[in-house]
Amino acid sequence: MSDQAILRIEAVEKRFGAVRAVDGVSLEVGRREFFALLGPSGSGKTTLLRIVSGLEAPDRGRVEIGGTDVTRLPPYLRRIGMVFQDFLLFPHRTVAENITFPLKMQGRNAAEREEQLDWILGFVRMEGLGDRFPHQLSGGQKQRVALARGLVSRPELLLLDEPLANLDRELRKEMEIEVRRYQEELGIPFVYVTHNQEEALTMSDRMAVMHQGVLEQIGPKLEVYNAPATRFVASFVGAPNKLSGRVIEGEGERLRIDWGGITLIGRSVGDARQGDRAEIYLKSERIALSASADGIHHENRIEGTVRDIIFKGQFADYIVRADNEAELVVSGPPSIAGVDRGSRVNLGWAVEAADVFLAADDEP
Amino acid sequence: MKGRRALLLDPRVRFATLVGPGALFIVLFLLIPLLSIVVFSFWRTESYELISDWNVNNYEAVLGEWIYLKFLLKSLAMAAAVSAICLVYAWPCAYLIAKHGGRYKLVLVLLTAAPFLTGILLRITAMQQILGPIGLVNMALMELGAQPIQVLMYTNIASAVGLIYLWIPFMLLAIYLSLFNFNFELLEVAKVNGARPWRAFFEVTWPLNWMGTAIGIVLVFIPTFAASVTPRFLGGPDGSMFVNRLEHQFGSAGTWALGSAMGVVMCVASLAVIFVLWRTVRLRRAGFTGAGA
Helix, strand or coil: CCEEEEEEEEEEEEEEEEEEEEEEEEEEEECHHHEEECCCCCCCCCCCCCCCCCCCCCCCCEEECCCEEECCEEEEEEEECEHHHCCCCCCCCHHHHHHHHHHHHHHCHHCCCCHHHHHHHHHCCCCCCCCCCHHHCHHHHHHHHHHHHHHCCCCCEEEEEEECCCCHHHHHHHHHHHHHHHHHCCCEEEEEECCCHHHHHHHCEEEEEECCCEEEEEEHHHHHHCCCCHHHHHCCCCCCCEEEEEEEEECCEEEEEEEEEEEEEEEEECCCCCHHHHHHHEHHHHHHEEECCCCCCCCCEEEEEEEEEEECCCCCCEEEECCCEEEEEEEECCCCCCCCCEEEEEEEEHHHHHEEEHHHHHHH | HHHHHHHCCCHHHHHHHHHHHHHHHHHHHHHHHHHHHHHHHHHEEEEEEECCCCCCCCHHHHHCHHHHHHHHHHHHHHHHHHHHHHHHHHHHHHHHHHCCCHHHHHHHHHHHCCHHHHHHHHHHHHHHHCCCCCCCHHHHHHHHHCCCCCCCCCCHHHHHHHHHHHHHHHHHHHHHHHHHHHCCCCHHHHHCCCCCCHHHHHHHHHCCCCHHHEEEEEHHHHHHHHCCCCHHHHHHCCCHHHHHHHHHHHHHCCCCHHHHHHHHHHHHHHHHHHHHHEEEEEEHHHHHHCCCC
């Protein structure tokens, strides 16, 4: 991986006044990799991206692109592409002029620019729109032009700053698949900043979760999703149930928790010990739900009453009230035999599905 | 009662009520005087009296005789030079205020217009205190042991300095307002895409703010071309401009017809400058999104 890295960030720090926007971040992005940087707004992910682009200088640390130290290099010498949230097309230039702008800046001749333009217009499916002005385009078309402008010179690295955030849901779904296709077909590494975990999970190979300027976890997306390393990642990724309880006993990875009178077994991730208050994060789709007790084969089994069923189309959320009065959200198929509002149901989940962390206010 | 209300609601009546007073004012005080000037310019004057004897002799004189043409060209050159210097000076100022002014933007812009809080004569007097034979500049030079500059006051250069000082706020304001609406993030896009700072300026900032700049040029060029007080007070014996000659026709010379022709020539020249500048502004290329498909 290390030799393959196209982007290497080492111990980068950036402060704005008293705020540590980026606080000692190190990461590597490999060739041909789609890397997502996920975090809530204000987590420092955009600042980190701007440091990589050269639009912002880090206070400390190093940035390497393609093996060259670019920490002090201005953006126009970094040979990167960048796509912005507000598209930021040049309003006084046609689609064709916008797209060929990077080639023009590199001093490529007109014939070469024309050739590249034809290729990329076809690639992003914008044939015949080269003479339009940006204000004559729809939001999706604008973003395709912005992507084409970022890709046309085949940069060593493409940075994307929430490129789909301004599009409506339908279009975003379509563009997620498009963007993924661009990355796969061109083999250019993408660093994709987003606050939308769906985008990160749909498109990326690996992802990092950032919070308050710090990288909380970095790894293959399934690993980040299924095995959150920190409480923040566990609460932010997926739409998990949060159960509060107290550790009864535990050794190694397995902890027995008292959850309001019900005993559960969970996977210890933080350093919760016997007697500590604990938080259990349990993803709603990892809970099995059945009308009969025979349908449940997991170590954790509880009973409850269905309070409500929220139909979502391809699936449904079952709001189940456990016997200790706490509620759990369970995702399941839109209809389950014998399960209706008010039904008594059995729930179950594996030990690995329940990530146990020390409760927030008990942390040292 | 009902009839009166219906009348007030009639869109034609409402239109006439709203537009009428303004239109009347323009016709009475702008169009009629302007038209009469055009008419007079084709007449002739004899012993301080206008005689409706249609001819084009006045225009032949204004455009054909060096004594008049010289002043026309001089005024045009002065206006061009003053506009150019204002442009070069105002651009960086407006840019710095718009980009780095932060919350003091408005205050800084208003400060550049501070001289306007006084009258034009006061401003010219102030210039005399600075540029005069024993003014600030020469006093400072003498204090430093240098020779005073003789040509500073009562020359065309003094006129130009005075005019630049007078009109620079207009240029600055026009460019500032344009930059105020300019998305500076576009410069970052240009840089990420390989444009060096100056290249980014000429590829993005300049074309997107050319319309505001052109308005600034018009706002400086036209009043400079028509300036009479400043050259009279600062320009000295050789300071006379086209407008000063024009005034002379309506004053002691009493040749109203010739003066009218000079006025028409000025008006046409000014319109020509506006037209040429307007042709350089292509709305769709100015990032103007209201221009339609």
